[in-house]
Structure formats: C-alpha cells, structure tokens
Amino acid sequence: MLQGGYTGKILRVDLSRKEAHTEELSPEFAKGYIGGAGFGIKTLYDEVPAGADPLGPDNKLIFASGPLSGSDTPCASRMAVTSKSPLTGAVGMATTGGFFPAELKFAGYDALIVEGTAASPMYVTINDGDVQFRDAAGLWGTHTSDCQQMIKDSLKDQGYRIACIGPAGENLSRLACIINERRAAGRKGLGAVMGSKNLKAIAVRGHGEIAVADPDAYKTARSSFREHMRESPVLYSAFAKIGTPMVVDVLGAMGMLAAKNWQATGEFVPVDELGTEAGKAVTVGRNPCQGCPVACSQLKLARNAPYTGIMAEGPEFESLYSLGTQCGVDNMDAIIAADRLCDELGLDTMSAGVTIGFAMELSERGALSAIDSGDLDISFGNDRAMMALLEKMAYRDGIGDLLADGVKEAAERIGGDAAYYAMHVKGLELPAYDVRGAKAHGLNYATSYTGADHNRGYAFQEIFGIPIPKEVDRFALEGKGELCKWNQDMRTATCDCPTMCAFLLDMAVPAVAAENAAALLTSLTGVSFTAEEVFQVGERVNNLARAFNAREGFSRKDDTLPDRLMNEPLLVGGSKGHHIPQEDLDLMLDDYYTARGWDVATGTPTRAKLEELGLASVADDLGV
C-alpha cells in the first residue's frame, strides 16, 4: 500500500472511445521504476508493439509526474512525457516543468496514459476525478498561448493548467513539441503524436494534496536537500540570476559553442551579443516553475524593430544556439522573437533551429537550387528568413514542408551529399555542445536512448569541471564509457523518475544526488530506497529503453555521430584540433557497452544484465 508521494492512481484515457478509467499503481512498480520516465518507458515497452507507427493509433502518449512532484520538495514539479518518437522511431521521452506536472498530482493522478485517436479535434479536461472529452474544433489552428487562455475562459476557471500543441503539432511536423504554460516537452516530435491523435490539449485542475508517509524523516530529508542546494557554488550565486544563458560564456571560452551548422571554422562566437551580459540587458522578469526557489527561467523582451515588444520565456541556452549561433544570428531580439514564435507554433526550438541552419548551409552551397524557396534568401545571419521558415515549417508551406520533419528526413529528400550536413543522431538534431571538445558528452549523444539528447546524460564534469564522481579530462577518451553510463543512469534515477529538475543534479548536488533522492523518496512515499537502489532504477530504465529500441531494430550501428564531427577537427578556439573520428568513437563505445554489461558487437543488453535488473522477460523478448 502506497502511503504518500504517490496518488496511487493512473488515469487511462481512450480517445477513440471517449472513455476514461483509473488504475492502481503498485508498490512493486514504485520500487522498480519510481515514476516519471520510469513509468513512461515501462508503459511504452509493455503496451506499444514493435513496429507501431508513431503517428498511428497504436502509439501511446504517457504523461507521468514523479512522486516528488507536487510535494514541497523544491524544484520537483517536473513530468516525463513518453511516446514512440516520430522523429527517431526510438523511445521519445522529454521532460517539462511549470505547473502542469504538480497539478496532475493535485488532481489525483501519478500519470495519464493517452491512447487511441479522436475522430475529430478534441481536448480532455481533468478536474479532480472528473474527466471530460470536449470538442476542440474551435481550438484547432490556434497558437499555444491563445489555446490555453481560450480553455481557461471556456471552463470559467483560470486555475487550469494546460498542455497543448500548436499548429506544428496539428500539421504533424516531427519537430512539434507540447507546450504547457510557457514550458515545453520539447524534443522528439511528441507534439506530432498529440496531433496525430487529434488531441489539441489536456487541461488539468486539482485540489488535492500530496500525502507524506513519514513527516519527520521527510522534513529532515527536505532540509538536508535544501542545505545541499545552498551549498552549491553556482546554483543561487549565478544560475538563479542568469539562468542557462550563462552556458554561452562557458562554451564560448571552451571553443565548444556550435555555430553555422557545426562548421569547424569557429569564427562565429557571439558571446558578447548572446551571453550573460547580453541576457541580463533584455531580462524583464522571472517565470519559475511550481515550488521552485531558484527561478532560473527568465522572461526576455525585444526592444528593437522589427521585433519590438515581443517577449519570450528564454531564450534558454539551447535556443540561443539553435536560433542563434546555428543560424549565424547574433541579434538577440530576433532570437527572442523566434523563440516566442516557436512556442506559439509548438515547434521545438532546438530541432527547428538546427534544421534551418542546415538549410542555410545547403543553400549557400547551392544544394537547394532545385527547390522553390519563394523569395526567401536562406543564408546564415538572415533572421527574417529564419522567422519565415519557422512559420513555413509549422504550416508545411512550400520549402517548410521539406524541413518540417527535421534534418534527417530533409537530407534524404534532398539527396546528394546533404546527409553529410545533417547534424543529428538517430534523427534527433544535435544540442549546442560541440562534443568534439567533450568526449563523454559526445558519447552520450551517440548512445542516449532518445538520440542526440543532452538531457539524458549531461557530462557536467566536462562542461563545468565538477569532479564528481571524479575529475576528468574533457579531451581524453579513457574512462568515458563508464562516465557516460554514470551520467545517464544518475540523471534518469535522480531527475527523470522522481521527478526533479535536472539542474539540481548538474549544478547543485551531484555528489549526493542519489542519497538525497533516496531519503526524500523513502520518507515521502513509504517505499524504502537506498541510494544504490535509486541509482539502479536509473540503470533499469536505461536498459528497458535500450530494449525498446533494440526491438525496433536499433543497434550499435545507430550509436554514431554526424560525419562532420568525425571528419572535421575544430580549427580554432579552446578545443582546436579536436574531433571524434570513428576509431575514437568505437573505442568509447566498446568501453561504454562493457560498462553497461551489454554485448559489445551489437550494443544490445545481455541476459545477464537484464536478469540482474529484474528484466528477465525482456531478455526473452529480445531473444538474448
């Protein structure tokens, strides 16, 4: 019997039949998967058959808040959204913050499983135990902020928290995200899954509270966690004031700020224009998630024509890259406007920007000459073209249709050597960190179960020089397999499952992340966890995700990096001379698979490892 933290209830919603019902969450599940991404991936593995069309009725979409979400543990209003990704064909799991995750708990549910396909545009409202299927004909086509306000007004309750898609999701762009408030479950095309189900939005309102199994122990654990936060050398002193844009400065100094579609020339490093000081100058407010004392989220306002008056949450660091350096744009106002536009259209800023940068390079190389781009001058630095392309991608208008599904798909349609310039892994466009200068980070891009995803195994050791679990040389290959595994499992275990903001792992309490999670989870939920058990949940979930991908045909051959990173050493800057040739990647992969206990030839989990993790039936499924 679950005593606290968990509501103990899963809401399952069938859009085809307009039926909702509630299922119990078992203590065994809690112990084995904690929640959040653990719940999502377990459900995905169990319920979405191999070969299912990600945009077909067999795919499911799982919104899962962890047991910490909605409690008064700081920074825990997070949620994992999981589906089979239409962008990668692999596990698509993205996390989001804001208020929706906690509200789902207040409404009485640990998770929401969406299945089937609505016959026509629909939205679902959840008000405590009351679930309604409502006509979304009038919402179809709206921007995400309008959509959210329309729903609140329509329901006559401004307190609803809403996750929705924009036009990009409706038009099945595989770069579409899910927006809740000003937050996004951004990557892997999860917005297209919602769109394919004709599901415009989910509105949640809850009035419940999160129970605590052992109040005294929980109070102690929470105090200890807060103390660890205060002890962080960067969390309140820098990160809370500047937010993620501080990484522009960090990567600029390291020669790792990717620009202009990852050309190795390194001549575009606009730290003065896009970094910390530039960010401060345009910041007009904060936008913290529920229960967050850090409030890293910045609201930024453009003050110069033609973007005057446009405000965005962010642009976060990754958007400063994707809509900035990647496209050769160093106009902060343009990036603010593009960021907001992406949020309104429901486009992933990262994949969308990377795709536009890709188009810009191809255009400059003449490879788009056969393609009608109207009167657009698609070249690096043209922010007006960037804005226009974002619109075209969301509406699949002209050349936007070619780009709406990301670089991998576009490169295949363009042909020639376009694939060489397509910066992705498994179809997921690369995040900002030029991993030629950070090998474990690169290894994570190659091996993450979601594709090139900095959020599944962030090598903060290499980026910030934090010596936990040990000191590392970012250029070295040695030990990076083990480190990558640790980062992936720790992130999953302490952030994606409980759920908890990833920044707290990266910047505050990495040394004791598992201990903190164990103490908080045990006291809050009544399910006993050691730090080792918490960490092992991370490993279990990563193995299960890998098994899902293996079942879909993924193997070692897919654990790769774009050719450019293998072939073109950086020419200048703090990572000058570095790249990741195939032999280096192979060496790290060997180490990684070995550290994971996976078959080194195929990269598939072994029976031994799966049995060790209690996943014997998965071994049966995989025939290993």
Add this chain to the structure above:
Amino acid sequence: MLQGGYTGKILRVDLSRKEAHTEELSPEFAKGYIGGAGFGIKTLYDEVPAGADPLGPDNKLIFASGPLSGSDTPCASRMAVTSKSPLTGAVGMATTGGFFPAELKFAGYDALIVEGTAASPMYVTINDGDVQFRDAAGLWGTHTSDCQQMIKDSLKDQGYRIACIGPAGENLSRLACIINERRAAGRKGLGAVMGSKNLKAIAVRGHGEIAVADPDAYKTARSSFREHMRESPVLYSAFAKIGTPMVVDVLGAMGMLAAKNWQATGEFVPVDELGTEAGKAVTVGRNPCQGCPVACSQLKLARNAPYTGIMAEGPEFESLYSLGTQCGVDNMDAIIAADRLCDELGLDTMSAGVTIGFAMELSERGALSAIDSGDLDISFGNDRAMMALLEKMAYRDGIGDLLADGVKEAAERIGGDAAYYAMHVKGLELPAYDVRGAKAHGLNYATSYTGADHNRGYAFQEIFGIPIPKEVDRFALEGKGELCKWNQDMRTATCDCPTMCAFLLDMAVPAVAAENAAALLTSLTGVSFTAEEVFQVGERVNNLARAFNAREGFSRKDDTLPDRLMNEPLLVGGSKGHHIPQEDLDLMLDDYYTARGWDVATGTPTRAKLEELGLASVADDLGV
C-alpha cells in the same frame, strides 16, 4: 445607508505618494448619479481643474462599475473609465466589459480613483482590502496579453483581472486604450493617461459578494428583465450568434458603410468579404463577459498566410470598418491580425484605423510626399502597410509619430488642406456609420460630450428601424434634436451608469429600459428609483459633462461634423444624394439645444436647466 448593489466604498489611490485610502459612497450620490459614468463624470467635474493637462499630474482616471455590476443581473459587468481626454480635451469616458468590472465590486469597491503620477513604472494590485504599489519596470514595453499573464504569474494567482496599457499608452499615443482581458476601454486616449501616470496596470482580485436589498423584488425585476431579453426579435436569434459584424450587412444595404476615408464614391462595400457570412467562417469561439448569457463576443482565427494562426477577439463591427473598409482592406485575415495587434499594442482600433485611412488618402493625393515614410507604400488596400503603421504609431517610429495622436493633430502638422480629410469631431475619429444617411446619428456625433462617439447616443431607430420611442425617417431632419437627446440620456441612464451592456438597450429592451433599470436598481440597492428618475440621471450626467466641456472652452462652434460630410453627398447606394450641409446641421442643433433646454446660441446649459437637475452650483461655475 446603502443596503445592496453598492459596496459603498470608493478606493482612492495616489500614485505620487503611493497611498491608498477608502471613502464612503453616499446615498445622495447614488440617487443623483447611480454609478459608472455618473460617478466618473461627477468626480471629473469636481476634481480636475479647468485647463488641466490631460497628460499631467492634475488629471485623474476614474474606474467606476455601477451597482448592477457583479450582481446576477445579466450583462452588467461593465465599467466606465473617465478622465480628461488627451485626444479631445473634453470629457473622456469609455466603457468596457469583461471580468474586471465585476471583480472590482467583488474586491469591495464601487470605484477606483487614480491620481498623481508614479515616479517610475508601477502597477497597483487590489486584493480585497489590500492595496499594493508594485514596480512595473519589467512589465514596461510588454504587449497587453503578456503583461496580464506576467502579473498573474508573479502574484501566483491566475484569478486576478487586470486592466493595463500596451506600448502605445506608454508612448503617450493619444489613440492608446486600456485593455482588460480581451476587452478595451478603447477610445479618447485613456491609455495615454495611464501612461502619463507611469501606471502600467491595475490588477484586481475580489472574494466578496454583492448584497441585495430586497431579494423578492429583485428576483421579480431580474426575471422581468430576462423575459424582455428573450422577447427581443434579434438578441438571441441573431446578435448572439453573429455579434456586431451583422452591422456590416445592415449598413452595406443602407449605403452607410463608410469606406476609404469617407469618400462619397461608395464603390467599396465588401459585405461578402467582411459581413455576417464571412464572419461565421472564421469564428472559432466565444468570449463572453462575466455573467452574460448572450455572448456576442466572437473569437476569430486567421487561416491564411501571412496571418495564419493569429486570433483576435473580434474584429467587432467598428474594427471591420476602421481596419477594413476605411483602409480599403477586405482581407478578413489581415483585419483579424491588425485587430489583435492593436489589442497587444494597446491602440484603439477605431481611431488608429481611421488615422491610417486618412494617411492613405493623403498619400494617394501626394500630400505626404514631403514626409519620410520609409519604404512603405501607404495606399488603400495595402494591409501590410496598415500593420506596419500600427507598429510605428505605437512606438512613435518615423511617420508613426506623426500619426500617433490621431487625424486632427496629424492634419495640423501636415498642413495644407489635410484638415479637410481628417474625419473627426472634437478630435475623436468617426465611427463607421456614415451619418449622411442617418441624421440623428450624425447629430449625436456632433454633440456627444466625448466627440464623435456612437456609443453615447446610438440612434438605433435609424439603423435598425426600431420604432422606440417612435418611428423615424432616417433622412429627415425633423424631430432629430429631441431624438438625439433621448438617445443620449437613455444610454447614459440605463447603460453607462447602472452599469449595463449597451446592446441590451439597442437591441432588446429599449421600450422599457428605464423601467427595467428602475426596478433592478431599486430592489438591488434599496435606493428608490422611478423610471423617470433613472432617465433624469442620464440628463443630469449629460448636462454635467457638457458643463465640464464648457468650462474647457467648448461651445456650439465645436458641435460640428467633418467638412466632407457637409460638402459631399453620397454618390451611390442606399443613401445616395444625402449629406449634412451646415444649414441642416444648424437646424438640428437648434432643435437639439432647445430640447435640452440649453442656450441655442452657445450650446451651453442654462441656469434653469441646471437648477432643474439640482446642479445650481454648476450654473454658478459657468456664470450662467
């Protein structure tokens, strides 16, 4: 002692001193002025000295909901916002709906008087009895929808209702409005008054209820009122389904839909593009005011590039004219986008659109050749230029600075014969109704205390053929003085003061409007009113407003119409051959002043009339 309907409390806020205090509302005031516009204009007359700079610290801004507002009488969440208008120099009173008006009552106040000037950008929060003065540095420059959301997020309460200005108000455009939710106190530059006071927003949250003095009588009065609403031949059957855009069809058929800056050619009548059926095709939802069963407000969505995905409340009929026909634009999507842009910038759609149409005509006539308009092609039908000019006006950018204060000011700066093409009365740009075909409507434009304001004395008899108080010929001059007075006093008495949505007077219950108001007010408030007394409040308020204007130097000479309407008969259509030459206007003015008991030579209220209305001290002030 006030028993119900009224909270009995006025909140007075001094921005200079950051002080707030509460004053009592007296039964004498209730009996004499009811509330809303009555309260606003009485306060303006008593407290704002003659010659005060409308954008200076001596001007005040009064937000007054009437006693019906916040009650369960339908359609009563209305509020009068009153100030000395920076656009006209006369009384600036505009009404708005939505939720703010009722929320102010729930917070415990009948009215809010804002005085002084904040030293730096500020916003005021009112949570029941708690009033706070807060720094608005981060809100300054934001669009109105962002501003409202930022405040709700910042206050951690999504239930706040917020009235705010956009960049236009900050930049003191005399066309700036005040936006609450998606509603506007649109005209007379009230947003510039807020801007001049450095007041970005007022956020109100209330948890109180409206008391009822005589529940049984009130229930009867309310039932009767609802029955009258149901009996209306148009309210639920047509108006509730189509909203104000149905007037496009009506005026098109009458040859009274002004277009292209009121040229008499009449060749631009885009009823198919902008009328009822076109409106239905783009309507995606409703946006009713608090407590409104009619829900005339339509949400409309643009679905064609380059405006795809832009949604607006409206465009209401007047915006279909000002941003449509007046500018030669028949692209519904462009008008939706322009309407939304105006709302975000905090620009009055009507005055802004009329001003752009004025610029388009001057440009086509070559009168703007000496003025740098960048690369804009300012000509009728160019919707992209219209969008660009709206931005430029709000930010006073280039030619936008010339246009930011409306046609009267722009014509003076341009010189030559520009004034001939400036369509305004007393500085307020004309509403859509081409009054060459509706004489009482024209007389109201000429005489309304706010300038050319269709909302202060709407001649529904001429527009809709409603024979109340009697049947009229819209082309006739006879009896229009009396009719205009009746319309002005009835509107003020039954809508602007109690407060009540004006559409209910125009379209539902004109025959019994005063009787309904008397029954509702008496039973709700405990202050006894006959229908005659209600009507007399309307007359009293109109006289007091006229006295304020007289004190500012306004007289019969200012009760005029644009030269074009006096000189150019309509060439085609249902009002072909009609205009209002000076002698016709003079004839109507004589009748009007006589009906009002005012001095016919000067148009100033006489002592006899003022004493009849209990305004002897006003007669003393005026020296009459």
